[in-house]
Amino acid sequence: MSESAIRSLKDLPSTHLLGTGTSMCAGCGGLEVLHEIYDILGGKTVFVNAAGCMTLLSTYPFTPFRGGWLYTSMASASAGAQGVRDALDILRAKGRIAPAEDMTAVVLAGDGSTYGMGMSATSAAIERGLDFLYICYDNEGYGNTGQQYSGATPRGASTSTSARGYTGDKKDLFAIWAAHRPAYAATVTGAEPLDLAKKIERAARMKGPRLIHALAPCPTGWDYDPRDTVEIGRLAVRSGVWPLKEYVDGRTVHTRVPHPRIPVEEYMKTQGRFAHLFAPQRNEALLAQIQRKVDAYWAAAA
């Protein structure tokens, strides 16, 4: 879309709309991405929240948001967005509010909610064509409760309920959304702010169900120094573990093809959750399997 106002890092807003001093952890990749998204979406938004780390953003009597906030439950944030959107539509149709009073309904949910009990309400919201933006900050586990494995945990990752490494595979949320044929779906991460900004700007101009799926490096859950959040996000992209892509008009396009792709090991080595794959001895079989899976993804994408 050539009408984008954002072409380079210099075009990114420096408003820092989201207030500071929240209760999120130092180095939170989810908060990083929320800052970047909020600067572009702006304050005419109602954030409809599902239970997760970010539920504590709005804690009486403080909130970092300039617009609206509604905490719902772990399973039904998308249904909350439906209620807000429908109510605003009704008020506008009946002339009870001016068009300028309208707001955008934005679901804010972690991967625990998104990949699990929130799936049913979200699938139904998409099938109804609900006009909403869904932000999933994905730290690949139930982070708020101490990083137990979730449907978003990658194979091999040690969590507090899979000390020897998670034996399932990360569910493909993007593909699940794409199968619903939504208006828009995109993957982002805070370490790639330009790519993120372009996608949010595009999504904000659309109507209908829109997914922003953000990889959210998590110092406490992934076991690394908070200062490394940005670098780990970059490595996730450069290793091909986290493909940056978008779904528009029935087609999926990669917005960044890492070339050359660095070995997945380079990404995994930075995080304590994968340390057991490298010491006391290397788990060659599993490391090779993980690399093969990433290779196969990009071979199919080419």
Next chain:
Amino acid sequence: MTRTLLTGNGAAAWGVRLAEADYVPAFPITPQTEIIETLAGWYERGEVAGRLVTLESEHSMVTAAGAAAATGVRVFTATSSQGLLYAMEMLYAVAGWRAPFVMVNVSRAVASPITLESDHTDILAARDSGFLQFHCATCQEVLDSVLIAYRVAEDARVRLPAIVNEDGFTLSFTREPVEVPDIGSVRAFLPAFDPQGMEFRASRPVSQAVAVLGGSQYSYFRYEAHLATLNALAVYDEAAAAFASRFGRRHPVVEAYRCEDADIVFFLIGAVATQARDAVDRLREAGRKVGVLRPRLLRPYPAAALRRALAGARAVVVLDQNLSMGQGGVLHTELAAALYGAERAPLLVSFIGGLGGRDVSAEEFYEMAAVARRAIDAGVAPEPRLLFTAGELREIRKLQAIAVEERKRTGGQA
């Protein structure tokens, strides 16, 4: 005002139509479905303005209902039984949002075993949720209660969601003559919804349903909601008085039927009151001093009104169409709490009856009155018991024998 034949579900839909609800998040479940089908038909044909959206579950339905009310529109929804239980997390949540709307629950017994017919275990599971609870005995009362419930729920002194309860099958699918008020009178009784500034607008940012840190804030907000619920007693009396003067139908918070000089009073909620009144008429003909006492509101609990109404009674037959496992009937427990310490408090004689749609016969009302009479004479209340006849037990034994034979025939252990 027109008089027509309506089912309880039809009456509920008419109440919603006359209240001019803006928004109906819905989910089908027997025996409630007729309500949302009726509303959907009116909206589709453009007979009245309103929007109905079917969610994928009752949990989502109540979330959407609360969210829309929190955005500033008048909301209605309806459910039954398993649906109410499935939504339970959100009942507690949206009540805490102080987002007023009205939900009709068409009472149906809960699993297990799964069944379709009515009792009150479903609605009493929502007892502590923070919703106001209105209990209806007739189809007319269903329509009237929907209108009164909106007025009470939206009152600035209350601001809480409300459940209007009707019994599945006995009310939901039974046609009765119902007076349908005209829209002008309803508008005068029930003004347009005023969100009182709690709404999402671009120019007036607001956070709702935020977290608290610590028990001090939590205690404050929870108790504040409790006090608002208690406020609903006085607000209800005002609304019922205004309703009576405008529409001529009285709905006092506690309905007392032939209680004035009664020494034995049947205490119950819902549609079974009609059978109870009939039995009381027969018993009165036989010279027994009996009456029926029926609270319309269960939350808030009209304890003072009940104490007043029972001041002269010597025994109360509490008929619970619900069962709290390991404790017994919920109405019995709560009435005992309300009467505790009262001077010359009546004996409470507890019966569990009418579970899962089981009929309560006239003979059983006579027998309950006789048990209460013996209790008065003995000065001691008997142990709680289940209304269940020898004939019913014989039928169960037959079914069990068949089940054993079938199990043997298919190789299972009997």
